Every structure is written in structure tokens, then in C-alpha cells.
Amino acid sequence: MEPRRKFIQKMGLLAGAFSANNIFNELHAASWDAAGQKIDGLAPETVAADEDYWSVIQQGYSVDSNLIILNNGGVSPSPRVVQDAVERYNKLSNQGPSYYMWRILDQGREPLRQKLAVLAGCSAEEIAINRNTTEALNTVIYGLDLRAGDEVIGTKQDYPNMIQAYKQRALREGIVYTQLSFNFPVESDAEIVEAFEKAITPKTKLIHVTHIINWVGQIMPVKKICAMARKHNIEVIVDGAHSFGLLDFKIPELGCDYFGTSLHKFLSAPIGSGMLWIKKEKIEKIWPLLCNSEPRSADIRKFETLGTRSFPIEQGIGEAVNFQNAIGSKRKEERIRYLKNYWANKVKDIPKVKIHTSFKPEYSCAICGVSVDGMTPGELDSALFSTYKIHTVGIVWENISCVRVTPHVYTKLQDLDKLVLAIEEIAGRKKQ
Structure with missing residues (x-):
């Protein structure tokens, strides 16, 4: 009976972030509930200045007290619950990698997909889990059937990895890549939307928008750009590296067709975790970046055929979502x-x-x-x-x-x- 009991205990562990006995509840439920009761019913803008409440949240991190880290736009530290989850699953994996990784932990991707879908406000069938924004957006950039002469509009202030992806397609296949330039800050939605619209030609197929410009933090009017693009029958891809887990929104509300993000930024998920969202009816036409047996499938999972990867990191994402939900996005x-x-x-x-x-x-x-x-x-x-x-x-x-x-x-x-x-x-x- 002892081996069986240990097996059941390990299976309980694997419920992890998706069970009532998750690490977040083990470490924080009591103290956070007490802190939450004191600010219950207050507007988020009021709670923003309540140092007693935020001191409780701050205790969930293990940042180096000898440094003042103010480059969270690059990568954010994970809370203790996320670190503990990754460590716990890594130890489990190494007890028998080919068994625990492929037959146990790999099964955790589906509940994680569901958990992310709730946070993103979309169907779980529209979410692929990957490693960062670059991987997510390059999947779409290289997966679209663009031909010589087709035009893409972006900006000079977009993230370099996306800019280089379009330039590579221009070199290899002859697409036309047009870059606008803005002098930020810009405090006019109309000015930004009009600049994109004026750049449109009959050959424009795609507009690339960075939701929050990573260099200076400018929030772009994504909804209005997407609404304008729809009038011209043009698709929009959104770089949400700095917006997901920071701004309070649901992805479908933006009106875009494709969205990629890094979960290790403001969501504070494990370093090296990301997410791709594709509108359900668009999935079939996007070629996967990595090989898949059914590249024209409408199954979002075709974008996850990476082979061996870090299952502990994937499962740690679930605890980051617990942490986020306990605070509240707004x-x-x-x-x-x-x-x-x-x-x-x-x-x-x-x-x-x-x-x-x-x-x-x-x-x-x-x-x-x-x-x-x-x-x-x-x-x-x-x-x-x-x-x-x-x-x-x-x-x-x-x-x-x-x-x-x-x-x-x-x-x-x-x-x-x-x-x-x-x-x-x-x-x-x-x-x-």
C-alpha cells in the first residue's frame, strides 16, 4: 500500500496551481484575506495608495534588498509561490524525467490553458503556451501567407525582434515593410490612428501595433487602430509584452486578430514563459513556426510542438495567475x-x-x-x-x-x- 499511497500523494501535488491546495493558498491565503478585508469595497485608485495593504503583497517576493530593481520592464522577479512551484516540479521531474515529464506534467498544460483563458477573457482554444513574446509573434509573422508586394505597417519604435522578423521576410520574399515614426509622448489617439491610416495602400495586409511601447511606456490606442483596420479589411497583430498582467483588459476587447505576450514581465510568471492568442477562425491559416504533422489544422496546439521543454516553468505559470487574481488586475x-x-x-x-x-x-x-x-x-x-x-x-x-x-x-x-x-x-x- 505504501507505493500506492506515495503515488496518490504525488498526483495530488500535480494538481498544483489548479487545486484548492495550491502553493499560493498554503503561503498567503490567511494573511491576504485579512489584508483584503480592510480594503474591501474601496476603489482601486484608493487602494493604490494604501501602504499597509501593499506591504502584505511585497512580502510575497524575495528580491535582493541590496539592490533597488527598477527594470521590471525587462523581466520581473517571480513571487515566492512561483519559485516554489518551479522548484517542486523540477525536483519531481528529476525523479524520473521521461515518466513524470511526459506522462504527468505534460497533462497539466490543459488546465493551465483554461486558467490563462479566464484571465485573458477568451476561449482556451485560442491560447498557445510558449516561451516569450518573440516566439509568439514570430509564429504569426512567419506563419502568415504574405507574398511579394504585400505590405505591412509598423513603427520604428516597435521591439527590435519584431522589426527584424519583417525585414527578414522583406529580404527573402519581397514583402514591403513600412515603418512610421512617432515622437513620444503622444497624447492624441486621433494623431496615432490617422498616421497608420494614411500609410495604408491597396496592398496593405497587416498592421503591427505595440500595445505599450517598451522604450518609454506609451500606451497605444489599440482598440481604435483595430477598428480602423477592420474598415479597410486589414488584420492587426498586437505586441502585448508589457500590457498583459499590467493593464486591466480582455484580449478580445481589443479587436485584434493576433496577440503575443511574455508572461515573465508584469504577470511575474517564471522566466522564459509566454503566450500566443489567435482569433479562433484565424488559426487554420497560420503556419506553425516549428514543424507539426498537421500544419493547416485549426487546433491551437499545433503551435506548441517544441519537443522537450521546461514543464516545471509551464506549471509555475499557474501560481503566477493565482497571485495575479488574488490582487486583482485593476x-x-x-x-x-x-x-x-x-x-x-x-x-x-x-x-x-x-x-x-x-x-x-x-x-x-x-x-x-x-x-x-x-x-x-x-x-x-x-x-x-x-x-x-x-x-x-x-x-x-x-x-x-x-x-x-x-x-x-x-x-x-x-x-x-x-x-x-x-x-x-x-x-x-x-x-x-
Whole structure:
């Protein structure tokens, strides 16, 4: 009976993030319920400034206290529950990889697909689980039947991996890739939509839109761009690397045809996890990026034939969704926007300091660009880290030159106060 009992116990473990006994409930249910009761019924904008509530959330992370991490736009740390899940499933896998990976853990993808679908507000049959936004969007970019002369419209401020994918198709197959350029921040939906519409020709087949511009955090009017594109019978692919898990929205509401995201950014899922969404009726026509026995199938799973991959990472995604749901998407969005505005408002009037991102909520949330006159982004980034142990990232891309600062829910106000002090001191020391 003992082997049988141990087997049943392991099967219970494998229910993981999809059961009432998930790791999140084991670690956080009691304390989070108590904290939640105190802010129950309050508007998300009000809760955003409640430090007692957010101190409970912050305890769920294990970030290095010797550093102030403000480059969450690159990759966010996973909460302890996610780390514990990955470690637990990794240990299980190594007890017998070919058995536990392929016959047990591999079966966990379907409940995970369902869990992500609820968060995304769509059918589970429209979601493929992969490793990042690049893999998700390249699947569509290379999977579309574009021919020589067909035109795609994007921008110079899109993510480099997407830009290079279109340029490669242009080199190999002769498609025409047109790039618009914007001087962000832009606080006019009409200006952005009109720029895309004016670029349309009779040969335009696809518009590529970055939901949140990764360099400076500009939120693009995706719904309006998609509505305009539909009038012209043009498809839209959305780069949601920085929006999913940050902004409170459902993917189908955007009106796009294709959407890709990295789950290891604001969702705080394991590093190396991503998601692809394709409108159900479009799946059949997209060729999979990697080989599949039925490449013209309407089954979203044809985009997951990767072979051996990290099943522990996949299952850790479920705990990240639990963490997200326990906070609430709108509450999380407003908190991170509050943190961004907290520091940016304090430095915007400092002499020689410039903010490169809008303060209006419809145009920005977490990411904000800052610069100091007379300093390159690299010099400012280096000064912040070497003297103050504040980790950011210098951005020099097309017409954008600044340091990108991105807080997350684990970021404390005292850390942002240190950032403000650092910028004050650096700007004060810098001569014109």
C-alpha cells in the first residue's frame, strides 16, 4: 500500500496551481484575506495608495534588498509561490524525467490553458503556451501567407525582434515593410490612428501595433487602430509584452486578430514563459513556426510542438495567475501607475531633468523615461547603479534617448524616494 499511497500523494501535488491546495493558498491565503478585508469595497485608485495593504503583497517576493530593481520592464522577479512551484516540479521531474515529464506534467498544460483563458477573457482554444513574446509573434509573422508586394505597417519604435522578423521576410520574399515614426509622448489617439491610416495602400495586409511601447511606456490606442483596420479589411497583430498582467483588459476587447505576450514581465510568471492568442477562425491559416504533422489544422496546439521543454516553468505559470487574481488586475494596474507617478512627479521640475512619458492614465502606466541634460542614458544608468545601487536601463533607440524606470508591486516607496534623491543629486552635480 505504501507505493500506492506515495503515488496518490504525488498526483495530488500535480494538481498544483489548479487545486484548492495550491502553493499560493498554503503561503498567503490567511494573511491576504485579512489584508483584503480592510480594503474591501474601496476603489482601486484608493487602494493604490494604501501602504499597509501593499506591504502584505511585497512580502510575497524575495528580491535582493541590496539592490533597488527598477527594470521590471525587462523581466520581473517571480513571487515566492512561483519559485516554489518551479522548484517542486523540477525536483519531481528529476525523479524520473521521461515518466513524470511526459506522462504527468505534460497533462497539466490543459488546465493551465483554461486558467490563462479566464484571465485573458477568451476561449482556451485560442491560447498557445510558449516561451516569450518573440516566439509568439514570430509564429504569426512567419506563419502568415504574405507574398511579394504585400505590405505591412509598423513603427520604428516597435521591439527590435519584431522589426527584424519583417525585414527578414522583406529580404527573402519581397514583402514591403513600412515603418512610421512617432515622437513620444503622444497624447492624441486621433494623431496615432490617422498616421497608420494614411500609410495604408491597396496592398496593405497587416498592421503591427505595440500595445505599450517598451522604450518609454506609451500606451497605444489599440482598440481604435483595430477598428480602423477592420474598415479597410486589414488584420492587426498586437505586441502585448508589457500590457498583459499590467493593464486591466480582455484580449478580445481589443479587436485584434493576433496577440503575443511574455508572461515573465508584469504577470511575474517564471522566466522564459509566454503566450500566443489567435482569433479562433484565424488559426487554420497560420503556419506553425516549428514543424507539426498537421500544419493547416485549426487546433491551437499545433503551435506548441517544441519537443522537450521546461514543464516545471509551464506549471509555475499557474501560481503566477493565482497571485495575479488574488490582487486583482485593476487594483494592480492602479498601484503600479501610482508608483510611476509618485517618483516622476517628484523629479519632473528638477532643473536639467526631463520626463519622456505622459502622465495621463490613458497613455502610461508603469514604464517611464527620464534623462538629465548633459548626460547620455548610459552615463545616467551607470551613475544610478554605481553610487546608489539602483538598477535601471539606458535606452538609445531611433529618436528615443533616456533611462527607463519601471517599478512593480513589490517596489517600496522608500526605494522610489532614494531614486528621487539620486536624480536630484546627479542633476545638481551636472554642469551645463
